[in-house]
Amino acid sequence: MCQIGSGVSKMALRELSSLEKFLGLKKPNKYSTQGGKKVPVLQNNNGPSLIGLVTIASHLVREAKRPELLGDSAERRAVVQQWLEHRVTRLDNCSKEEVKVILKDLNQYLEDKVYLAGNVFTLADILMYYGIHHIVVELAVQEKERYLNITRWFDHIQHYPGIRHHLPPVVVLRNRVYPSGHY
Amino acid sequence: MTKDNVQGAGEEEQQAQSKKALKKQQKEAEKAAKKAEKQAKLAAEQQEADEDDFAKDRYGICPMVQSQQKLDRALVRVQDLTPEKAEQQIWVRARIHTSRAKGKQCFLVLRHQQFTVQALLAVGDRASKQMVKFAANLTKESIIDVEAVVKKVEQKIESCSQQDVELHVERIFVISQSEARLPLQLEDAVRPEGEGDEEGRATVNQDTRLDNRVIDLRTTTSQAIFRLQSGVCQLFRDTLINKGFVEIQTPKIISAASEGGANVFTVSYFKTSAYLAQSPQLYKQMCICADFDKVFCVGPVFRAEDSNTHRHLTEFVGLDIEMAFNYHYHEVIDSITDTMVQIFKGLRDRFQTEIQMVNKQYPSEPFKFLEPTLRLEYKEAVAMLKAAGVEMGDEEDLSTPNEKLLGRLVKDKYDTDFYVLDKYPLAVRPFYTMPDPNNPKYSNSYDMFMRGEEILSGAQRVHDAQLLTERAMHHGIDLEKIKAYIDSFRYGAPPHAGGGIGLERVTMLYLGLHNVRQTSMFPRDPKRLTP
Numbered sequence: 231m232c233q234i235g236s237g238v239s240k241m242a243l244r245e246l247s248s249l250e251k252f253l254g255l256k257k258p259n260k261y262s263t264q265g266g267k268k269v270p271v272l273q274n275n276n277g278p279s280l281i282g283l284v285t286i287a288s289h290l291v292r293e294a295k296r297p298e299l300l301g302d303s304a305e306r307r308a309v310v311q312q313w314l315e316h317r318v319t320r321l322d323n324c325s326k327e328e329v330k331v332i333l334k335d336l337n338q339y340l341e342d343k344v345y346l347a348g349n350v351f352t353l354a355d356i357l358m359y360y361g362i363h364h365i366v367v368e369l370a371v372q373e374k375e376r377y378l379n380i381t382r383w384f385d386h387i388q389h390y391p392g393i394r395h396h397l398p399p400v401v402v403l404r405n406r407v408y409p410s411g412h413y
Numbered sequence: 414m415t416k417d418n419v420q421g422a423g424e425e426e427q428q429a430q431s432k433k434a435l436k437k438q439q440k441e442a443e444k445a446a447k448k449a450e451k452q453a454k455l456a457a458e459q460q461e462a463d464e465d466d467f468a469k470d471r472y473g474i475c476p477m478v479q480s481q482q483k484l485d486r487a488l489v490r491v492q493d494l495t496p497e498k499a500e501q502q503i504w505v506r507a508r509i510h511t512s513r514a515k516g517k518q519c520f521l522v523l524r525h526q527q528f529t530v531q532a533l534l535a536v537g538d539r540a541s542k543q544m545v546k547f548a549a550n551l552t553k554e555s556i557i558d559v560e561a562v563v564k565k566v567e568q569k570i571e572s573c574s575q576q577d578v579e580l581h582v583e584r585i586f587v588i589s590q591s592e593a594r595l596p597l598q599l600e601d602a603v604r605p606e607g608e609g610d611e612e613g614r615a616t617v618n619q620d621t622r623l624d625n626r627v628i629d630l631r632t633t634t635s636q637a638i639f640r641l642q643s644g645v646c647q648l649f650r651d652t653l654i655n656k657g658f659v660e661i662q663t664p665k666i667i668s669a670a671s672e673g674g675a676n677v678f679t680v681s682y683f684k685t686s687a688y689l690a691q692s693p694q695l696y697k698q699m700c701i702c703a704d705f706d707k708v709f710c711v712g713p714v715f716r717a718e719d720s721n722t723h724r725h726l727t728e729f730v731g732l733d734i735e736m737a738f739n740y741h742y743h744e745v746i747d748s749i750t751d752t753m754v755q756i757f758k759g760l761r762d763r764f765q766t767e768i769q770m771v772n773k774q775y776p777s778e779p780f781k782f783l784e785p786t787l788r789l790e791y792k793e794a795v796a797m798l799k800a801a802g803v804e805m806g807d808e809e810d811l812s813t814p815n816e817k818l819l820g821r822l823v824k825d826k827y828d829t830d831f832y833v834l835d836k837y838p839l840a841v842r843p844f845y846t847m848p849d850p851n852n853p854k855y856s857n858s859y860d861m862f863m864r865g866e867e868i869l870s871g872a873q874r875v876h877d878a879q880l881l882t883e884r885a886m887h888h889g890i891d892l893e894k895i896k897a898y899i900d901s902f903r904y905g906a907p908p909h910a911g912g913g914i915g916l917e918r919v920t921m922l923y924l925g926l927h928n929v930r931q932t933s934m935f936p937r938d939p940k941r942l943t944p
Contacts, residue, residue, distance in 0.1 A: 371801055371818050401802030407821040409778065 242270045242283050245360045248395035253294035284314045299353045309347045313354035317361045333377050340379035359387040363397050375408050468541035474587040491525035494575045498563045505559050514549030527633040529573040532580040539583045554591035560584035596625040603632045605774050626944050634774045637767035642920045648759040649732050652752045658707040663696035669894040676718045689715035692913050695898045697735035701909045702901045707736045719939050723928045728937040735911030742857050742873035745910035750786035757782050777925025780830050787832040797822050808838035820865015835859045844888040847873040863922035871912020878902040
């Protein structure tokens with residue numbers, strides 16, 4: 231079951247509408263929220279309603295006939311699912327102290343990757359970008375340099391055609407201004 | 414439980430106690446007896462030993478030097494012990510840095526200031542067993558006089574500054590004995606942070622160092638820092654005097670605060686109160702009005718700000734400059750930046766040994782500067798910060814993090830650690846700052862930065878009594894209290910500008926250190942008034 235922290239709950243619906251635009255879905259869906267944590271709910275005409283950010287997002291991807299965004303092999307599908315779960319369980323509920331650990335781990339993970347699932351763009355990149363935006367926007371120049379790989383990946387995704395929509399762009403310096411290893 | 418019972422229990426306890434006490438007493442008496450016996454035995458042994466010690470005139474504890482005699486003895490400095498002195502018999506006065514006894518030999522490392530040399534005592538025809546034992550038992554940091562022969566060594570002694578020679582000791586006398594337990598070990602105090610963590614070795618934290626500052630100042634790092642700091646002062650004086658400046662002395666007990674009343678120390682002054690000067694600002698300006706043209710002043714400055722940061726002190730040494738100019742205040746900026754450049758060059762050329770010594774403990778990149786010095790306008794700086802994603806208003810003051818970031822951006826773009834930021838917004842500067850004739854929101858004021866931190870704040874001053882009064886009123890300053898200051902501009906005052914530099918900050922930032930207390934010999938901050 232997906233859970234969304236109340237601080238970012240407002241964003242979840244805007245996030246889904248941005249995703250719809252990216253996927254090129256003509257007819258915008260209507261969403262409601264449920265419970266204290268404001269979990270997004272999608273009323274489905276053909277069946278029971280869908281609940282939760284990742285569930286709805288995956289549904290939209292299938293509806294747009296872009297299944298490759300969920301991974302084109304069994305292995306990649308697993309990796310995408312892993313990051314989608316990471317987004318809603320770790321990132322959305324994390325405390326201030328945990329932020330550093332999450333950034334450090336993600337930075338290390340992205341050291342040899344262009345996208346979260348390796349060398350192809352997936353839904354994981356979109357949802358991780360939406361979810362981590364409020365953290366990256368607050369980072370000082372020095373911190374953005376410390377998490378160099380996150381910054382590179384983030385800058386890449388925010389410039390990926392049709393993704394950014396509701397979010398303000400984050401300034402990223404192209405050259406390092408702090409001496410390496412001097413933090 | 415009844416009262417009796419309680420008493421009974423109490424008595425029992427007392428008895429038990431007295432029994433215990435008795436036993437203890439007995440034991441102690443036995444101990445004392447044993448000790449006395451041992452001491453007597455030792456004394457007897459000592460006497461016996463003394464009697465057949467052939468070298469007993471060659472070592473010992475000197476009577477206190479009360480200037481009884483003028484010995485015709487030349488003492489060679491440790492730093493002068495080089496292979497050229499090989500085979501010479503010389504006298505040295507030094508501290509015992511370390512000592513290590515090994516059977517019939519005793520190795521000492523002798524230290525004078527930041528220089529060290531190895532000395533060796535071996536049982537033989539010049540030294541007896543007792544003499545070696547005496548040397549081995551000397552406490553660290555004691556001051557000794559040593560007569561020795563300088564010998565070349567085959568293998569370099571890596572642990573000493575004098576690597577090519579060692580001393581073969583023939584006489585050794587204690588001039589001043591140190592207590593056995595030192596509050597901190599010198600080796601621990603010079604260990605680079607992080608190093609020695611694996612070996613479980615200690616580093617000394619800053620407060621412990623400052624509490625025992627006299628010992629901490631003996632370390633090679635401290636010796637180098639304060640020798641370099643003296644160099645900063647000397648280069649500052651020499652450069653300015655060459656430029657035709659006059660050194661002035663100003664009072665530090667003053668009647669009115671110069672830059673806002675909040676952060677001044679109040680002292681009771683007979684029946685009234687006075688303040689400790691925050692800067693010699695008003696006085697150096699009055700000297701300009703008195704036709705001294707170019708003045709500077711080196712002296713203490715007081716700030717009662719309750720800020721406990723790495724770069725604030727409540728008392729520091731200010732290097733202040735004030736200078737009359739002809740038509741444009743950039744004449745003064747050029748003069749000050751040239752002075753700073755002369756200081757940087759002088760340090761680079763004459764204090765390389767000291768810089769390297771500090772670098773050993775606190776590594777940093779060499780200080781970089783441009784000639785002529787880079788001058789940026791405040792607007793440009795704000796634009797650079799905005800381009801880096803910082804949100805700030807055009808006339809907002811620079812916060813400390815933004816100041817540092819700007820320093821990094823400037824370093825990246827221009828490759829300099831020293832630059833001038835010109836044309837600050839008028840609103841963030843003191844009342845005597847001259848407004849910019851082209852844009853009343855800005856002013857003819859400037860800050861200078863080293864490694865992204867402010868070291869100097871300066872401006873063209875208002876030299877017109879009328880405008881000065883207006884500006885003071887705008888800032889809500891009591892005109893009565895600064896009457897003498899304003900009046901000094903009524904009888905013809907030349908246009909002038911100047912600035913004040915913090916000596917400790919310059920030293921800290923030149924060396925790339927991280928705390929201003931490291932470059933203040935006896936730092937004063939809101940929490941420290943001693944030593």
